[in-house]
Amino acid sequence: MSTILISGGTVVTASGTLDADVLVAGEKIAAVLARDVTGAGEAGDTPAAVAADRVIDATGKYVLPGGIDVHTHMEMPFGGTFSADTFETGTRAAAWGGTTTIVDFAVQAKGSSLLATLDKWHGKAGGNCVIDYGFHMIVSDVNDMTLKEMDACIAAGVNSFKMFMAYPGVFYATDGEILLAMQQAARSGATVMMHAENGIAIDQLVAQALAAGHTDPVYHGLTRPPELEGEATSRAITLAKVADCPLYIVHLSASQALAAVAQARDTGQNVFAETCPQYLFLSLEDLARPDFEGAKFVASPPLRTKDHQDSLWRGLRTNDLSVVSTDHCPFCFKDQKELGRGDFSKIPNGIPGVEHRMDLLYQGVVAGQLSLPRWVEVASTTPARMFGLYPRKGVIAAGSDADIVIYDPQATQTLSAASHHMNVDYSAYEGMQITGRVVTTLSRGSVVIDDGEYLGRAGHGTFLARGLNQYLL
Numbered sequence: 001m002s003t004i005l006i007s008g009g010t011v012v013t014a015s016g017t018l019d020a021d022v023l024v025a026g027e028k029i030a031a032v033l034a035r036d037v038t039g040a041g042e043a044g045d046t047p048a049a050v051a052a053d054r055v056i057d058a059t060g061k062y063v064l065p066g067g068i069d070v071h072t073h074m075e076m077p078f079g080g081t082f083s084a085d086t087f088e089t090g091t092r093a094a095a096w097g098g099t100t101t102i103v104d105f106a107v108q109a110k111g112s113s114l115l116a117t118l119d120k121w122h123g124k125a126g127g128n129c130v131i132d133y134g135f136h137m138i139v140s141d142v143n144d145m146t147l148k149e150m151d152a153c154i155a156a157g158v159n160s161f162k163m164f165m166a167y168p169g170v171f172y173a174t175d176g177e178i179l180l181a182m183q184q185a186a187r188s189g190a191t192v193m194m195h196a197e198n199g200i201a202i203d204q205l206v207a208q209a210l211a212a213g214h215t216d217p218v219y220h221g222l223t224r225p226p227e228l229e230g231e232a233t234s235r236a237i238t239l240a241k242v243a244d245c246p247l248y249i250v251h252l253s254a255s256q257a258l259a260a261v262a263q264a265r266d267t268g269q270n271v272f273a274e275t276c277p278q279y280l281f282l283s284l285e286d287l288a289r290p291d292f293e294g295a296k297f298v299a300s301p302p303l304r305t306k307d308h309q310d311s312l313w314r315g316l317r318t319n320d321l322s323v324v325s326t327d328h329c330p331f332c333f334k335d336q337k338e339l340g341r342g343d344f345s346k347i348p349n350g351i352p353g354v355e356h357r358m359d360l361l362y363q364g365v366v367a368g369q370l371s372l373p374r375w376v377e378v379a380s381t382t383p384a385r386m387f388g389l390y391p392r393k394g395v396i397a398a399g400s401d402a403d404i405v406i407y408d409p410q411a412t413q414t415l416s417a418a419s420h421h422m423n424v425d426y427s428a429y430e431g432m433q434i435t436g437r438v439v440t441t442l443s444r445g446s447v448v449i450d451d452g453e454y455l456g457r458a459g460h461g462t463f464l465a466r467g468l469n470q471y472l473l
């Protein structure tokens with residue numbers, strides 16, 4: 001079994017930092033060896049004496065558990081096109097950015113079965129991923145068969161079911177359908193994930209805007225007001241309470257929605273929420289960029305006015321927001337986003353981001369908005385626990401998978417489409433200068449990114465059958 005010693009670094013986990021060397025044997029972490037930084041110990045028991053096939057010098061660097069992005073959409077069908085990253089290009093880009101696990105969404109088409117959908121997504125991802133992956137199931141057609149199939153999905157390692165209060169006619173589920181699915185999920189302890197926006201009301205606002213000749217991308221934002229995210233979030237929380245079902249609000253963007261989540265958590269309800277980097281760093285001003293450039297920033301929920309950003313950072317500190325994922329759903333500006341020229345409602349929804357989540361969140365550490373352990377917690381440890389992957393993933397500890405990122409906290413870089421690795425022709429963060437950079441990424445003991453060089457392989461990544469949400473009693 002080949003061994004790697006990562007020496008000299010500072011190990012950062014959700015529980016703190018430790019000057020320690022990390023020994024990797026095969027696919028697992030074999031030992032975390034605290035260094036005697038006082039110099040008082042015997043020379044013979046310093047970790048440097050551990051023999052390894054390869055030694056990686058991490059002096060001056062952070063050694064983190066690999067990032068876990070629980071919200072990605074590779075090759076996702078949307079409005080007659082597909083998101084531009086394949087499972088191969090998307091997971092490669094993730095590895096460049098220090099993410100070693102994704103949980104993507106299998107998308108049930110109306111009239112199809114959940115298990116057939118799962119097979120289809122296994123077909124897309126199998127043999128193509130560079131890092132490990134799992135699936136959530138999007139339930140867009142609630143009926144007796146799909147309700148029964150939910151248990152079979154759980155047995156197949158897919159125990160989180162996403163539903164939509166938005167997109168009438170596509171993914172939208174009625175309150176009654178949501179209640180039925182929540183009751184079914186609750187019987188098995190599974191979690192329902194919710195896209196919480198009032199799509200019925202939004203569709204009216206969209207029709208009014210188009211009728212008035214308002215076709216620019218900014219109207220995507222203006223027709224999806226934060227109040228309608230707050231309302232839907234409250235309604236989802238109420239339905240989950242009635243069904244006694246764990247609820248996870250995806251891509252929370254608005255302070256109104258955060259207030260609803262905080263209130264539910266204060267009463268002890270099993271309600272959790274994630275936000276995404278775009279809601280922390282971008283705003284409605286980006287959607288209003290001229291010459292159709294705003295289309296690059298069209299996603300749902302939409303980017304909000306900047307005052308929402310402070311609430312979200314605060315929510316991350318107070319744990320009312322437990323996770324940061326990307327909702328990575330890239331569509332090229334040319335030919336894809338351009339489908340919506342002259343009609344903002346036809347712009348494919350999604351922003352590329354799987355590569356930059358760890359880096360962007362680290363800017364919160366630099367700015368004093370997040371502690372170093374909290375960075376690791378929201379980007380790796382909590383996602384692992386929330387979606388049944390811990391302690392195999394999400395921690396640097398003996399016995400865990402050797403998914404490890406060596407991070408240089410002093411390096412600087414400029415984000416750009418010219419240098420990123422996502423298969424998309426623009427960057428939502430073009431020209432942004434940031435501090436910190438991934439140096440090395442290991443996936444199950446294999447070096448995927450090695451000091452600026454890609455050494456990974458499509459097919460290295462394996463499917464992760466996940467357990468239940470570990471925050472439930």
Ligand SMILES: [Zn+2]
Nearest residue numbers: 071073327329
């Ligand atoms: Zn999404």
